[in-house]
Amino acid sequence: MLVEEIIRNNMRYNKNGNIYSFIQDEEERPLWSQRLNNYFINSNADLKMTEKYKQNKLRINESAYKRFFDYISENEGIGVDLASGPSGYFSPALDRLSENYVFIVTDACPAVINAHSSACDNPNFYVFDMDLDKELPFKNESVTAFSGNLLNNVDHYADLINEAYRCLKFGGRFAVIEMFFEHGCKTYEYLNNQGAVWASFETFVEYCRNVGFVYKDSEIINSRKGKISDGDLFPLDDNDCSTDRMIYFEK
Numbered sequence: 001m002l003v004e005e006i007i008r009n010n011m012r013y014n015k016n017g018n019i020y021s022f023i024q025d026e027e028e029r030p031l032w033s034q035r036l037n038n039y040f041i042n043s044n045a046d047l048k049m050t051e052k053y054k055q056n057k058l059r060i061n062e063s064a065y066k067r068f069f070d071y072i073s074e075n076e077g078i079g080v081d082l083a084s085g086p087s088g089y090f091s092p093a094l095d096r097l098s099e100n101y102v103f104i105v106t107d108a109c110p111a112v113i114n115a116h117s118s119a120c121d122n123p124n125f126y127v128f129d130m131d132l133d134k135e136l137p138f139k140n141e142s143v144t145a146f147s148g149n150l151l152n153n154v155d156h157y158a159d160l161i162n163e164a165y166r167c168l169k170f171g172g173r174f175a176v177i178e179m180f181f182e183h184g185c186k187t188y189e190y191l192n193n194q195g196a197v198w199a200s201f202e203t204f205v206e207y208c209r210n211v212g213f214v215y216k217d218s219e220i221i222n223s224r225k226g227k228i229s230d231g232d233l234f235p236l237d238d239n240d241c242s243t244d245r246m247i248y249f250e251k
């Protein structure tokens with residue numbers, strides 16, 4: 001399966017090994033990715049991606065994760081992970097790579113891009129350096145599945161969902177792991193007023209349905225009251241509750 005066959009005809013990009021860079025000018029990098037990159041450089045961080053891939057692959061033993069990775073890799077074609085980030089959470093998908101199942105990870109942080117590029121040398125694995133707040137570089141109805149883990153740092157999450165829909169084949173799959181706030185709590189009210197699609201599970205599903213997706217199912221994998229760490233921006237109130245869920249959609 002040739003990855004270049006799904007790239008739109010008018011796209012400009014540079015190739016370097018398994019890295020395809022769609023960001024031609026450094027000033028085009030999203031701020032969040034620039035900040036993260038500066039943090040990694042200034043702290044001399046080693047992302048230890050090979051180790052993270054190994055650790056995350058063990059998660060396939062948890063039924064919720066097995067289901068998630070089965071869902072995105074069951075059908076032949078090209079799977080794309082959105083804003084893949086430094087966690088390497090997607091690594092169970094790499095055990096399924098073949099000539100008939102190609103996986104592309106995406107991000108705009110150079111340190112993250114390089115860490116993924118070096119951690120997997122399978123010829124059916126690619127790393128796309130691209131801005132997810134812009135139109136995706138894929139042709140209409142070309143991608144088999146999109147996945148994502150905690151995508152709320154992407155500024156235009158709602159537009160990204162529309163773009164994923166455009167690029168997915170009919171019958172294609174969209175599965176995300178996302179943190180949602182309880183409908184009606186202070187953080188929900190604030191995020192909903194800002195137009196954030198991830199304000200609650202209900203707002204997210206409603207938005208995706210309006211885009212055209214068919215909601216299949218979801219599974220709660222974690223729930224909590226208050227912040228995860230002291231420095232977190234959300235929730236705005238220590239009494240606000242949130243849940244992490246896996247959500248499954250189909251085009």
Ligand SMILES: C[S@@+](CC[C@H](N)C(=O)[O-])C[C@H]1O[C@@H](n2cnc3c(N)ncnc32)[C@H](O)[C@@H]1O
Nearest residue numbers: 030033083084085086087107108109131132133
């Ligand atoms: C909190 S992480 C998302 C979590 C990630 N999926 C993981 O499992 O590690 C945010 C990542 O999204 C990337 N990102 C944020 N905005 C982006 C954008 N507009 N385009 C591409 N990547 C972006 C950042 O560079 C960062 O690596």
